[in-house]
Amino acid sequence: MALELKQSEFEIERDKNKCISCEVCVRQCSNDVHEYDSDQDTLYSDNSKCVGCRRCETLCPTGALKIRNREDQFKTNYNWTSSHLSNIYRQADSGGVLLTGMGSDRAHTVYWDHILFNAAQVTNPSIDPLREPMEIRTFIGRKPERLDFEINRNKDSKESLKDTNIKLKTKVPPQLDLSTPIMFSAMSYGSVSLNVCKSLAAAASEFGTYYNTGEGGLHKDLYGYAKNTIVQVASGRYGVDVDYLNKGAAVEIKIGQGAKPGIGGHLPGEKVTGDISNTRMIPEGTDAISPAPHHDIYSIEDLAQLIYALKEATNWLKPVGVKVSAVHNIAPIASGIVRAGADFVTIDGLRGGTGAAPQIIRDNVGIPIELAIASVDERLREEGIRYRSSIIAAGSIRSSADVIKAIALGADAVYIGTAALVAIGCHLCQKCYTGKCNWGIATQDPYLTKRLNPEIGTRKLLNLLRGWSLEIKEMLGGAGINAIESLKSNREHLRGINLNDRELAVLGIKHAGEAW
Amino acid sequence: MNRLNNINKINRNTQEYFSRFRIPSGCAVFGVVNESGERFSGQMVMDGISVMHERSNGLGGGFAAYGIYPGFEDDWVFHVFYDDMETKRQTEDEIARNFKILFGEEIPTVKISQIVNPPVIYRYFLKSKRNGDAFETEEDSIMDFVMHVNRDIRGAYIVSSGKNMGIFKGVGFPEDIGRFFKLDQYKGHLWTSHGRFPTNSVGWWGGAHPFGLLNWSVVHNGEISSFGTNKRFVSRFGYECTLSTDTEVITYLLDLLVRKQKIDIELVHLILASPLWEDIERMPVKERDILKALRILYGSALLNGPFSIIAGSSDFMYALNDRIKLRPLVAARKDRYLFISSEEAPIRRICASPDHLWHPDGGEPVIGIVRKKEIKKEIKSVRKIQDNKKFTKLVNTEMISLNKSRGDLNGSGIKAI
Ligand code: SF4
Ligand code: SF4
Numbered sequence: 001m002a003l004e005l006k007q008s009e010f011e012i013e014r015d016k017n018k019c020i021s022c023e024v025c026v027r028q029c030s031n032d033v034h035e036y037d038s039d040q041d042t043l044y045s046d047n048s049k050c051v052g053c054r055r056c057e058t059l060c061p062t063g064a065l066k067i068r069n070r071e072d073q074f075k076t077n078y079n080w081t082s083s084h085l086s087n088i089y090r091q092a093d094s095g096g097v098l099l100t101g102m103g104s105d106r107a108h109t110v111y112w113d114h115i116l117f118n119a120a121q122v123t124n125p126s127i128d129p130l131r132e133p134m135e136i137r138t139f140i141g142r143k144p145e146r147l148d149f150e151i152n153r154n155k156d157s158k159e160s161l162k163d164t165n166i167k168l169k170t171k172v173p174p175q176l177d178l179s180t181p182i183m184f185s186a187m188s189y190g191s192v193s194l195n196v197c198k199s200l201a202a203a204a205s206e207f208g209t210y211y212n213t214g215e216g217g218l219h220k221d222l223y224g225y226a227k228n229t230i231v232q233v234a235s236g237r238y239g240v241d242v243d244y245l246n247k248g249a250a251v252e253i254k255i256g257q258g259a260k261p262g263i264g265g266h267l268p269g270e271k272v273t274g275d276i277s278n279t280r281m282i283p284e285g286t287d288a289i290s291p292a293p294h295h296d297i298y299s300i301e302d303l304a305q306l307i308y309a310l311k312e313a314t315n316w317l318k319p320v321g322v323k324v325s326a327v328h329n330i331a332p333i334a335s336g337i338v339r340a341g342a343d344f345v346t347i348d349g350l351r352g353g354t355g356a357a358p359q360i361i362r363d364n365v366g367i368p369i370e371l372a373i374a375s376v377d378e379r380l381r382e383e384g385i386r387y388r389s390s391i392i393a394a395g396s397i398r399s400s401a402d403v404i405k406a407i408a409l410g411a412d413a414v415y416i417g418t419a420a421l422v423a424i425g426c427h428l429c430q431k432c433y434t435g436k437c438n439w440g441i442a443t444q445d446p447y448l449t450k451r452l453n454p455e456i457g458t459r460k461l462l463n464l465l466r467g468w469s470l471e472i473k474e475m476l477g478g479a480g481i482n483a484i485e486s487l488k489s490n491r492e493h494l495r496g497i498n499l500n501d502r503e504l505a506v507l508g509i510k511h512a513g514e515a516w
Numbered sequence: 517m518n519r520l521n522n523i524n525k526i527n528r529n530t531q532e533y534f535s536r537f538r539i540p541s542g543c544a545v546f547g548v549v550n551e552s553g554e555r556f557s558g559q560m561v562m563d564g565i566s567v568m569h570e571r572s573n574g575l576g577g578g579f580a581a582y583g584i585y586p587g588f589e590d591d592w593v594f595h596v597f598y599d600d601m602e603t604k605r606q607t608e609d610e611i612a613r614n615f616k617i618l619f620g621e622e623i624p625t626v627k628i629s630q631i632v633n634p635p636v637i638y639r640y641f642l643k644s645k646r647n648g649d650a651f652e653t654e655e656d657s658i659m660d661f662v663m664h665v666n667r668d669i670r671g672a673y674i675v676s677s678g679k680n681m682g683i684f685k686g687v688g689f690p691e692d693i694g695r696f697f698k699l700d701q702y703k704g705h706l707w708t709s710h711g712r713f714p715t716n717s718v719g720w721w722g723g724a725h726p727f728g729l730l731n732w733s734v735v736h737n738g739e740i741s742s743f744g745t746n747k748r749f750v751s752r753f754g755y756e757c758t759l760s761t762d763t764e765v766i767t768y769l770l771d772l773l774v775r776k777q778k779i780d781i782e783l784v785h786l787i788l789a790s791p792l793w794e795d796i797e798r799m800p801v802k803e804r805d806i807l808k809a810l811r812i813l814y815g816s817a818l819l820n821g822p823f824s825i826i827a828g829s830s831d832f833m834y835a836l837n838d839r840i841k842l843r844p845l846v847a848a849r850k851d852r853y854l855f856i857s858s859e860e861a862p863i864r865r866i867c868a869s870p871d872h873l874w875h876p877d878g879g880e881p882v883i884g885i886v887r888k889k890e891i892k893k894e895i896k897s898v899r900k901i902q903d904n905k906k907f908t909k910l911v912n913t914e915m916i917s918l919n920k921s922r923g924d925l926n927g928s929g930i931k932a933i
Contacts, residue, residue, distance in 0.1 A: 124739040124821050125842055132840055133792045139812045146777045147813055149806075166783075172809045384752045387813075408744075479741060480822070482840065483790075485815030486742030493744065 007073040007086065008047035018064035019043060025056035025065060030436040030448060053429035055438035087359070100359040101432030101442065103259055103351040103396050103418060110351075111370035111503070112402045116512055118493040120480030127482050129473035135483040136472055138413050140250075140390040141175035141319040142343040173343065174319050176230075176250055178413060179208030180469040181484060182403060184461075185348075185394050185417030186232050186254065186323070188214030190267050190276050190288070191355030191432070192421075193449040194221065196441050199424055199457025201225035206458070207465045212415070215254060215265065215290060217279040218244055232323075233310065235264060236290035238280035242313055250318050250344075251310050253303070255294070256325035258352025258395040261366045265290035266356070271435060271444055304340035311341075319343035326350060326372035326395065327365075331379035338380060338389045346415065347372050349395025353418040355442055356433030369395040370409065374507045377410025377489055386489075400471035409507065410489040423464040424457040543725070543737035544571035544690070544858045545845075547708035547826040548866075549833040549884040552852040555583050558699030561707040564855075564862035566691035571858060572711025576724035577693040578685025580676070580733030580828045582706035588641045589680045591618055592658060595728075597721050598636040599671030607665060607672040614661055615642035623684075623697065630692040635721050639682065655730050655775065662729065666722075667758055673721075676728035681830065683733055685710075685724040693724075705886055708828045710735035727763040730775070731830045734767045737858055738823030738843045749816035762823070769817055770827055770834075781834060781883060787814040789839040789879035826856050833884040841878030848873040854884035 012033065021041055025034040033049045034056065036042075050067065057065045073082040087098055120126040127134065150167040184200045197211075197219060204211040205228040212230040213222075217239015222229065231248030233240050245251055256262065267276075267288035277284040297303050303322065310320045321344035322337045324330070334345050349369025354362065373393050380386035393406040394415035406414050422428065425439040432442035440451035476484065479493055487493065495512040496504045504511055546565045550556060558581060565577075585593055592615070598604040611617060620640040644654055651657040662677045676683035681704075684697040690711040694700070710725040726733040740746065740762040747757045747765050753776065755768035766788075773779045773787060787810055796807045811818075822842030827834045835856040837845045848855045848863045848870035855863045855870070863870060876882050 120741065120821075124741055127840070133794065135793055137793050139815075143813050147779070147809055149780065149783070151780060166806060168806050168809055170809070172812060175812060381748055381752060386748075386752065480739070481741045481820045483815075483818055483820055485811075486745050486818055486820035488745050488816060489748050490742060490744035493741075 007070070007082070008050065009070055009073070010047060010050040010052045011068045011070050012045040012047055012050060013066040013068060014043060014045060015064045015066075018062040020062055020064075022061060024059050024061060028055050028059050028438060030438050030443075030445070051429045051431045051434075052427075053431070053438045054427045098359045099356050099433045100362060100430055101354060101356055101434075102428055102430040103353040104363045105430065106363045108350060108368060110396075111368055111499075111507065112398070112405055114497050114499050114503075115370070115405050115507070115509065116495045116497055117401065117404055117408070117475060117479065118495070119478040124480040126480055127477040129470075129477040132477070133482060134473040134477055136180050136469060136476070138178040138181040138484060139175040140178065140321075140344050140392065140413055142173040142389060143387045144170050144172065145387060146170070147172075174250075174317055176210060176319060176344075177208075178210065180465060180472070181407060181413040182397075182465060182468060183209050183230070183392070183413060183415050184211035184420050185353075185415035186212035186214040186230075186252070186257075187355075187417055187421075188216030188232075189219050189279055190214075190216040190271060190444070192441055193443060193452065194219055194275070195449055195452045195454045195457065196421070196424065197222055198454035199452070199461055200420060201229065202454065202458040203461035203465065204228040207462055209465065210249060212252060213248070216267075216276070217281060218247055219275065219279045223247060230321075233306075234290050235292070235294045236288060238282060238288055238290075241281070245310060245313050245318075248318065251314060251320045252323050252344075252346060253294075253306060253310070253320070253342075254323045255297070255303075256323070256327075256348070257354060257357075258325045258348030258350055258366055258369070259354035259362045260357035261325035261327050261361070262292060263357065263361055264292040273444060276444065300336045300340055303337065307341045321346060321389075321392070323348060323394075325352070326367045326369055328367060330367065330372045331375045334376040334391075335379055335383055335385065338385050342389050344390040344392055344412075345376070346392040346394060347376060348415075349393070352395030353421075354432075369393055369397075369406070371503075371506050373406060373409045373411050374491075378508060381489075400468040400475070403468060404472055404475050404487070405494060407484065407487050408490050408494050409509075410491075412488065420461060420464070423460045424452060543713055543735070544568035544711040545708070545735045545737050545824060545826050545856075546710075546858065546862050547706075547735070547828065547833050547835065547856045549706040549828075549854050549886060550852055551854060551884050551886050553583070553705045553886045554852070555703035555705045556707075558694060558702045558704070558707060560866055561709050562691050562694035562699060564857065564866050565694075565709040565711055566689075567862040567865050568711060568857075568859055569689060569691070571713060572689055573713045575687060576685070576712030577688050577690030577710065578683060578724045578726050578735075579690070579694060579697075579699055579707060579709045580681065580683045580726040580728065580735070581699070581702055581704040582681040582731075582828055582830055583704040584682060584702045585641070585680045588618065592642040592644065592677065592679060593682060594640045594642065594662075594677050595623065595675040595682050595684070596638050596640070596665075597673040597675055598638065600636065603669060603671040604636055604638065607669055610661075610665060610669070611640060611642065614644070614646050615640075616645055617642055625696050626698055628692060628695055631686065631688045631696045634686060634696070658730060659771075663756060663758070667756070675722065676733065678728065678731035678733075679830065681731060681733070681828075683726050683728040685726065686721045687724060706828055706833050706884075708733055708735050708826045708833065723759065723761070725763050726828070727759075727761065727767050729767050729771060731828075732767050732771055733828040734763050734770070734825060735827075736763045736766055736823060736825040738762065738825075738838065739821050740765065740819050740823060741821030742819060745816050746819065766819065766823075766825055766827070769819075773814075773817065774829075781832060782881070783810070784834070785836050785879055785881040786810050787817050788819045789836055790814075790818055791879065792839070824858065831886045831888050835876070835882040837876060837878050837880070839879035845876055845882075846873065847876055847882045854882070856882055856884075 031049045035044050057067050148169040152165045189197050200211040201222050205225045210228050210230050215234030226247045229248045230250045232252045232254050234254040269285045269287045322342040323346035326349045350366040390412040393411035397414045397416050435443050437443040440448045491509050494509045497512045618641040623637045623639050646657045662674045686693050726735045750768040790811050823838045824843040824845040846857050846860045849872045850867045850870045
């Protein structure tokens with residue numbers, strides 16, 4: 001019964017004059033869109049199968065291909081949009097939950113784009129990062145409230161401290177030491193290919209920052225990057241044992257993810273092949289299902305137990321943090337997490353990416369990261385416990401400006417996931433859940449994964465980190481600041497534009513045009 | 517109404533203006549300490565700061581003086597600005613409820629044409645009778661009281677609240693403020709002063725510098741670009757920045773680090789103007805670990821942006837530049853005197869040939885320490901010379917007849933000595 005119009009989202013234009021029938025497109029497209037008819041020596045394309053990843057367009061040697069968005073799939077209707085209609089048609093066919101990949105593409109307000117950063121003029125000189133030191137080194141971990149010293153000096157003597165014996169009495173808990181306030185977000189081996197993991201790990205280690213294993217365990221090829229690895233413990237506990245925990249520089253307990261708050265994960269059995277089954281420590285071919293909650297964490301005191309169990313297991317040598325998705329009640333939740341003993345809290349916002357999530361959840365559950373950081377930072381300060389944990393912001397950090405704004409709102413550092421994948425070729429087609437990623441990223445098909453050369457991937461990621469770090473330094477210097485710690489929660493340097501009073505109040509910033 | 521008519525009066529609107537907006541300003545700072553604890557007249561400091569006339573614009577000047585009230589060395593002394601007699605009565609009621617008032621009087625001033633519309637200015641010598649249970653230390657309870665008055669009582673502003681020290685400030689050039697308060701007649705062992713060049717046109721007596729809290733006084737030239745971070749950092753420890761000024765947050769940082777967290781004053785610059793990471797990494801292991809720990813913990817206390825500050829406390833003067841020295845600061849020594857100034861000229865004016873004159877590096881502190889014993893010695897000798905029953909002589913000022921205000925004091929149940 002074909003009652004509905006099966007519209008394709010994309011239209012493929014092939015310029016016959018340019019096409020040389022080399023069949024690159026045929027080989028490159030894992031969705032079998034292109035087909036070569038040898039009788040006629042012509043190429044045909046099936047628009048309806050195209051996902052718009054632009055792999056063929058990018059690789060076509062003569063530039064014969066153009067992939068165009070089809071805006072006019074259905075009659076224009078601001079309420080019943082094309083996406084609602086096609087979703088209903090799809091569900092009427094399948095009766096299932098619609099899946100999607102990557103972060104939400106809905107037109108939710110992107111607060112980053114409504115926030116402007118400051119610069120110094122006259123009363124305060126701006127600083128040139130090319131001539132003056134500009135420090136963006138960042139530490140993640142629990143900070144004691146104060147430092148006590150033992151100073152052996154006769155109070156009345158005149159000798160200066162230089163000649164006396166100072167001892168630090170306070171023990172500073174373990175810290176992650178970042179050369180730039182940017183880390184790579186959790187992406188598991190399984191959801192992405194090993195070549196992606198290698199690129200992330202190598203870039204993090206060369207640049208002096210960290211990448212996160214996600215919930216898929218740690219492949220032995222990545223052991224060498226242990227010093228720059230954050231190992232994740234999620235509800236499925238895949239690949240978690242004491243060696244795994246001790247292979248990382250820090251441990252992150254994953255409670256939730258911005259793209260699918262309250263939802264677990266599912267890696268289908270057909271993807272659980274040799275290496276992945278080893279790394280996740282589950283039999284080949286079995287579904288890897290991460291339950292929605294941790295079945296040993298039904299309340300905050302259970303979380304505290306797990307945090308301390310992990311600290312014990314790692315001899316108190318590594319920071320243990322907790323990742324949650326940004327939900328309405330995020331401020332008290334974060335406060336509870338800090339009190340439960342977490343050394344850092346990762347907050348993943350509404351627009352955060354994913355390998356696979358129900359579209360309805362991704363687009364409708366949670367709150368934007370900007371509002372979440374502002375309210376969490378504020379709440380933790382009101383309660384006097386902000387110093388105890390670092391805050392890592394995640395969920396669609398798209399540029400160095402987003403990083404600067406996140407820190408000025410109150411984050412210590414950010415995680416980037418999507419941005420990192422884009423740097424190594426992702427074109428945001430949002431079909432990661434199909435396992436057919438043409439860019440060799442969200443797939444385990446060896447034919448596709450070899451498209452990403454980890455050395456080139458590493459270089460691209462290093463370039464991205466370098467570029468963003470330079471931009472951060474430029475912006476800091478422009479504002480007359482020469483150390484990133486002086487930007488933290490420094491909302492005086494932010495102004496809102498086109499925001500209403502409520503939004504400004506939640507963000508804790510003034511509107512553009514309002515002076516200090 | 518022409519705003520200028522009102523600019524010199526302390527009133528709620530001006531105070532609100534000052535708490536709402538951060539007003540960057542360029543400034544002159546100058547300080548002198550005698551490390552032997554010998555006291556000298558305020559004239560020296562007035563002479564010094566007057567040389568830097570063009571660094572201020574008449575919208576604020578002030579002085580902090582230590583050792584000026586030896587007759588009351590162990591008592592709290594509040595200098596207070598009032599809008600009018602009504603706020604004065606209200607505030608005095610509050611003071612009387614919380615303190616035993618040993619003595620209170622209008623601070624003697626002289627009418628000069630350069631100073632217009634001063635507020636009503638009083639000082640009180642006090643012993644605390646606040647119940648200490650709610651507070652860790654007596655200082656905390658004093659701080660709480662001062663913050664309460666400044667925040668909650670309309671038109672009253674406690675300018676200084678230490679012991680054996682006081683802050684004299686107002687709207688005008690510093691040298692005129694000095695004459696107005698007759699500072700030539702006071703003697704102290706440590707003086708700091710400030711001339712202000714704010715980027716706004718509103719002058720408010722309470723908004724002039726030095727800023728004071730307990731024994732601290734801070735004068736500062738610069739603009740702290742880390743203000744928001746610093747403000748949030750101190751707020752965790754109960755310090756509420758009500759004036760939105762850099763000087764206020766610097767004072768709270770010093771109080772927090774030195775008084776409350778007992779960090780040695782000789783380590784404080786490692787926090788406020790911490791060394792660069794690249795320098796820290798080159799240090800020997802032990803020092804590196806200490807510096808690293810300081811920076812990791814106190815990153816939010818780092819003062820960023822251009823500044824030179826002079827902080828006074830009962831027994832030391834502390835000067836510091838930002839770590840890349842974006843504001844001027846000169847220091848000199850002569851015998852037991854230490855001079856610190858925005859420019860060299862004022863030092864040369866007072867002391868033509870110092871033993872040693874230098875330009876401290878960015879982030880390198882200059883500390884003049886007066887040993888407590890020596891202050892005591894000095895107080896004793898003053899006592900011997902002077903009749904210690906006669907307060908007027910001990911504060912080195914002439915008492916002026918204040919019958920009307922004494923009536924007020926009596927009316928509110930406060931006994932004037
Ligand atoms: S799915 Fe990608 S590779 Fe295939 S036709 Fe569409 S754009 Fe080209
Ligand atoms: S990772 Fe691959 S499948 Fe996923 S959005 Fe990017 S290009 Fe598409």
